[in-house]
Amino acid sequence: MKNTKPVALVTGAASGIGSSAAVALAKAGYDVVINYSRSEDAAKATAAAAQQAGAKTLLIRCDVSDETGVNAMLAQIKTEFGRLDALINNAGTTTSMKLKDLDSITGDEWDRVFNVNVKSVFLVTRAAAAMLREAHGSIVNTASIVGLRPGPQPLPYAASKAAVVNLTKTLAYNLGPEIRVNAVAPGWMEGEWMERMLKDKYDDLMGRRAKLTPLKRCVTADDVAETMLSLIQGNRFVTGEVIVIDGGFASST
Numbered sequence: 001m002k003n004t005k006p007v008a009l010v011t012g013a014a015s016g017i018g019s020s021a022a023v024a025l026a027k028a029g030y031d032v033v034i035n036y037s038r039s040e041d042a043a044k045a046t047a048a049a050a051q052q053a054g055a056k057t058l059l060i061r062c063d064v065s066d067e068t069g070v071n072a073m074l075a076q077i078k079t080e081f082g083r084l085d086a087l088i089n090n091a092g093t094t095t096s097m098k099l100k101d102l103d104s105i106t107g108d109e110w111d112r113v114f115n116v117n118v119k120s121v122f123l124v125t126r127a128a129a130a131m132l133r134e135a136h137g138s139i140v141n142t143a144s145i146v147g148l149r150p151g152p153q154p155l156p157y158a159a160s161k162a163a164v165v166n167l168t169k170t171l172a173y174n175l176g177p178e179i180r181v182n183a184v185a186p187g188w189m190e191g192e193w194m195e196r197m198l199k200d201k202y203d204d205l206m207g208r209r210a211k212l213t214p215l216k217r218c219v220t221a222d223d224v225a226e227t228m229l230s231l232i233q234g235n236r237f238v239t240g241e242v243i244v245i246d247g248g249f250a251s252s253t
Contacts, residue, residue, distance in 0.1 A: 012091030026055035172240030187246025
């Protein structure tokens with residue numbers, strides 16, 4: 001029997017934005033495919049939370065920068081659900097780099113970041129396009145504020161997110177009118193990602209950023225998930241846009 005509930009695929013759904021998005025979609029009535037690459041226990045926890053919210057879940061381990069694996073993942077979704085209504089391209093990675101030291105990043109590290117952050121968006125979108133087109137579905141990509149303006153992020157990460165911004169706009173042109181494609185660009189986000197980036201300066205620098213933000217706090221993964229869900233379920237005449245989620249920081253500095 002054909003699945004009657006809408007189905008969403010979230011890449012990089014084990015933690016952070018991806019996990020929050022998967023649970024938000026489940027609460028909104030979607031069955032959810034939870035993609036992850038390494039963090040199996042965290043992915044299972046996301047699946048459990050989505051199930052508790054009423055979703056049927058499918059857990060798929062897949063390196064989204066690998067074309068063969070991506071095609072197999074989408075084939076599995078088609079077999080299991082027979083449809084796909086929403087795609088969140090959220091999988092991402094970064095690397096360490098000394099500020100203003102171009103020699104501190106290797107070519108291999110640059111390629112790894114671009115493969116996960118940019119190539120995967122194309123590969124997963126291409127593999128999902130037929131089902132999304134049939135459903136008149138929606139895609140939301142995870143960009144970043146550093147893809148729109150300079151920031152203290154490693155060069156390959158910032159450049160990869162700028163590429164996601166451009167790819168979002170060109171995919172919107174190529175996939176319309178059946179599929180809408182938008183992106184979100186979070187600012188400094190509370191949680192594990194920024195803790196890894198800022199290390200022992202996390203509390204101090206995040207506190208300073210919050211004070212300079214009109215809404216007086218930094219963004220959370222749930223904030224981002226809320227905007228993603230809005231772009232998927234509403235905003236029917238919006239495509240090719242990048243929504244900044246930073247509490248007004250960029251517009252006030």
